Amino acid sequence: MVSIFVLTSMAILGITTISGIFTNCVIVSVNLVEKVKGKSLGSSDLILVTLGLSNITFQFVMTTNDFLSLLWSELYYSDEVYATFNALLFFPIYASFWFTVCLCVYYCLQIVIFTNPFLLRLKSEIPKLVPCFLVAAILTSVVISVPAIWSTYREVPSEDVPFNMSLENNVPKLSITYLLPTNIIGCSIPLILVGISNSLILKSLGTNSKNLEKITSNTSSTRTGARERAARTVGWLLVLYLAFYISEIMMFVDLFPPSSIGFCICLMVIYIYSPAQSVILILGSPKLRKAMQSFLKLLQHWDNKTIDNPEILFVNLQVHKGCQ
DSSP states (O other): OOOHHHHHHHHHHHHHHHHHHHHHHHHHHHHHHHHHTTOOOHHHHHHHHHHHHHHHHHHHHHHHHHHHHHHHHHHHTTTHHHHHHHHHHHHHHHHHHHHHHHHHHHHHHHOOOOOOOOOOOOHTTHHHHHHHHHHHHHHHHHHHHHHGGOEEEEOOOOTTHHHHHHHHTTTEEOOOHHHHHIIIIIIHHHHHHHHHHHHHHHHHHHHHHHHHHOOOOHHHHHHHHHHHHHHHHHHHHHHHHHHHHHHHHHHHHOOOTTTSSSHHHHHHHHHHHHHHHHHHHHHOHHHHHHHHHHHHHHHHHHHHHHSSSSSOOOOOOOOOOOOO
């Protein structure tokens, strides 16, 4: 019989999967529609599209991975399937982290005023460099995720270990020689870069706040609003990134026993990562936020129209007079 924990986890995973795929599809479709119309994608739009695609991939793989582990554990914990799913799961996670770095560094270069010649040249060449950075992020994620296929092992149970513990030890695990370097390259370094970008943006906004208050033109106020939105977006991405990173580490080191409160919290943080990140990106982009508001208004209008104009079915009754 399926436990309450499994049923609850599956329900929450299903809800977050639907919401995550929907919000990330909004990000991708809005930008691709503009591309089809002949408009060129900006650097930030290109990063948002790749982030949306990686999150959709992550959502599909994670849903398949967790449903299979919960409903068909014997197949899931076979060496080949377990190793393959690890590689498929790590790739979109690492790619999403490095895409987040690209977005935060882009915002940092657009907001912070630099005097260093190298950073000034980097800022001027950013439209050409963004595609190269995205390709490099994909290649880096592939290189550090594929070795997970041959980095699994099984502990040999000792004769003195109880039967239940021997079954738990017999589950395939990832070697520490793989987890440590890939965690540094795929998680820790991106987290540090996102934190540095956030710090530079906040310092720049704090330093220039007094000068910006003296300017009352519409252009400057619009520019200030765009900078504040970018700073909020980077700040919330850092908070979400940090929560996911801590939860991921706790899950890998088995800090909490399965079905415990701590385990459930970590699992929920991982489940909501993709939809939460897409919501942050939508709220931080006026174009995406406007598209989402238009879609919600369309749904509301459709619901009101359905309620105000219900369909009425008329049934013609034919009365046959009997013979008297």
